[in-house]
Amino acid sequence: MLRWLRRRICQRCFFLLRRIGVVAFFCGLGTICLLASIICLVYTFRSQLFDSLIKCSDKESNIYIDDFCQLYRQGEITGSLCHPLCQTGQVKFSACTNFHGGKQVQMMKCNDFCQQGRTISSALKSPNHNISRILSDHPGLLPTDAESSNFKNYMNEALRERVRLELGFDPIPPDTDVLKLMWEEDYEQFLGTSENRTAAYRTIMMLMEQTEYLLGKVLYGSGVVPRLYGTCGPLYLQESCPPGLLDRYIISVARTTPAPVSWQQEASTGIKLLKLIKQLEEDFPQVLHSCDVKGSNFGVCDDGSVRIIDADNLFFHKQMMDIFNRSTCKTHSDCNFFDCGGWCYVDSGTCWKGITNNNLQTMCRDVLKHPYMGLFNWGEMLSDAPASIAGKLSAAVEECVSSHTSEENGIPVNKPPLSVLAKIMQLLMQSAIGEEVL
Ligand SMILES: Nc1ncnc2c1ncn2[C@@H]1O[C@H](COP(=O)(O)OP(=O)(O)O)[C@@H](O)[C@H]1O
Numbered sequence: 001m002l003r004w005l006r007r008r009i010c011q012r013c014f015f016l017l018r019r020i021g022v023v024a025f026f027c028g029l030g031t032i033c034l035l036a037s038i039i040c041l042v043y044t045f046r047s048q049l050f051d052s053l054i055k056c057s058d059k060e061s062n063i064y065i066d067d068f069c070q071l072y073r074q075g076e077i078t079g080s081l082c083h084p085l086c087q088t089g090q091v092k093f094s095a096c097t098n099f100h101g102g103k104q105v106q107m108m109k110c111n112d113f114c115q116q117g118r119t120i121s122s123a124l125k126s127p128n129h130n131i132s133r134i135l136s137d138h139p140g141l142l143p144t145d146a147e148s149s150n151f152k153n154y155m156n157e158a159l160r161e162r163v164r165l166e167l168g169f170d171p172i173p174p175d176t177d178v179l180k181l182m183w184e185e186d187y188e189q190f191l192g193t194s195e196n197r198t199a200a201y202r203t204i205m206m207l208m209e210q211t212e213y214l215l216g217k218v219l220y221g222s223g224v225v226p227r228l229y230g231t232c233g234p235l236y237l238q239e240s241c242p243p244g245l246l247d248r249y250i251i252s253v254a255r256t257t258p259a260p261v262s263w264q265q266e267a268s269t270g271i272k273l274l275k276l277i278k279q280l281e282e283d284f285p286q287v288l289h290s291c292d293v294k295g296s297n298f299g300v301c302d303d304g305s306v307r308i309i310d311a312d313n314l315f316f317h318k319q320m321m322d323i324f325n326r327s328t329c330k331t332h333s334d335c336n337f338f339d340c341g342g343w344c345y346v347d348s349g350t351c352w353k354g355i356t357n358n359n360l361q362t363m364c365r366d367v368l369k370h371p372y373m374g375l376f377n378w379g380e381m382l383s384d385a386p387a388s389i390a391g392k393l394s395a396a397v398e399e400c401v402s403s404h405t406s407e408e409n410g411i412p413v414n415k416p417p418l419s420v421l422a423k424i425m426q427l428l429m430q431s432a433i434g435e436e437v438l
């Protein structure tokens, strides 16, 4: 434990100082060296401090889950996950990952429910609900025209409308069983009595309030977001896709020293991330903008696919434009929406109804190149990339981060074309294959 801690401190400090490039320099000067050590210590223990202050505990998580199981036993919520989670113990808590303030995210062992006959890891997610208010906030009052025989028809229309409102367009093909698409494959079994329908209605409404759930369903099958296994009230169980490789230098949730990774692994993850970006640009009726781009929001699933695990800040183009349309500004940065760039008409104090960067640019800037958490460890000047491609790769990523052009109206934009993506991908493929041969 101690050795591990010491190694971790050394790694972190050395890493940091080398980044600043002043190791030798500092240590010649006594006081500054002391200061640097203190900063390093705080920096190093930051994660432990952070964890104990804001990380959820196992006990808390179990209580949270039990509270929902209580609601299930009272018949107030429903869904295919309730039985294995609350009755048979097939879905069992294994670890808590999130920090207070965000969503609730618990890692669960899933035995013979997520996949037949297998035990796999999965993630249980929900917004942080105040249980004591949940029934009064969600009375589950069905409109009278939704009673019994009409329930399905009513829900089909209501859910389609909800999706249309959220996304600004209706991506669901006509003649779709919307209840099946947006909730559960086998939903009929939960609609038997009028009490059951109240529980179902409450459950569906609480799920549909969650952007990530709604998008997870709409984008189902595209491979962009994790698979969904089941729901119980507002809780939904998702395929496990831990950030792992993409999350090496930020607060370590697992508290393990990052395992050494080969260039081949890094290159392969980079290739998959770039493919994901291409999908966001090309695979949907509108471009899907990712406005919260950082390593911990992407994960590597069991099948090796790389997916977006935090879908709260994904917006279709029209939604994105609505956000810019609603914003007012004094400076250009007032128009930025997280990582999605905006531009201010300073005279009128309104934002341009356009975006000044794209998914590729933020991916290059905040994940591939980031000075502290870059996938390719950029601060170390590509120490990981084979010498044969290091120079070219660095140049290509630099081009991706800072290629400047302007729109027809003269507004400066930072939108590297997909040819830049292809160039980086090509280099990564070459180098990964090269490594394999060696
Ligand atoms: N599907 C998943 N598989 C594995 N870990 C996950 C998954 N979803 C979330 N996590 C973990 O929980 C953390 C927080 O989840 P996230 O959806 O990003 O919540 P928030 O909106 O609070 O940022 C992630 O950084 C990751 O460590």
Ligand SMILES: *[C@@H]1O[C@H](CO)[C@@H](O)[C@H](O)[C@H]1NC(C)=O
Residues within 6 Å of the ligand: 130, 131, 132, 133
């Ligand atoms: C939950 O709601 C109850 C009732 O409104 C309130 O008294 C309590 O402070 C809330 N708890 C939290 C943690 O917000």
Ligand SMILES: *[C@@H]1O[C@H](CO)[C@@H](O)[C@H](O)[C@H]1NC(C)=O
Residues within 6 Å of the ligand: 075, 078, 189, 190, 192, 193, 195, 196
């Ligand atoms: C339906 O409701 C009855 C009580 O009316 C309850 O006993 C039963 O467990 C419910 N079924 C489901 C699938 O929730």
Ligand SMILES: *[C@@H]1O[C@H](CO)[C@@H](O)[C@H](O)[C@H]1NC(C)=O
Residues within 6 Å of the ligand: 321, 322, 325, 353
């Ligand atoms: C911007 O919002 C106004 C009303 O607030 C609306 O009339 C206009 O069509 C919107 N423009 C775009 C591009 O969405």
Ligand SMILES: [Mg+2]
Residues within 6 Å of the ligand: 296, 297, 310
């Ligand atoms: Mg997140």
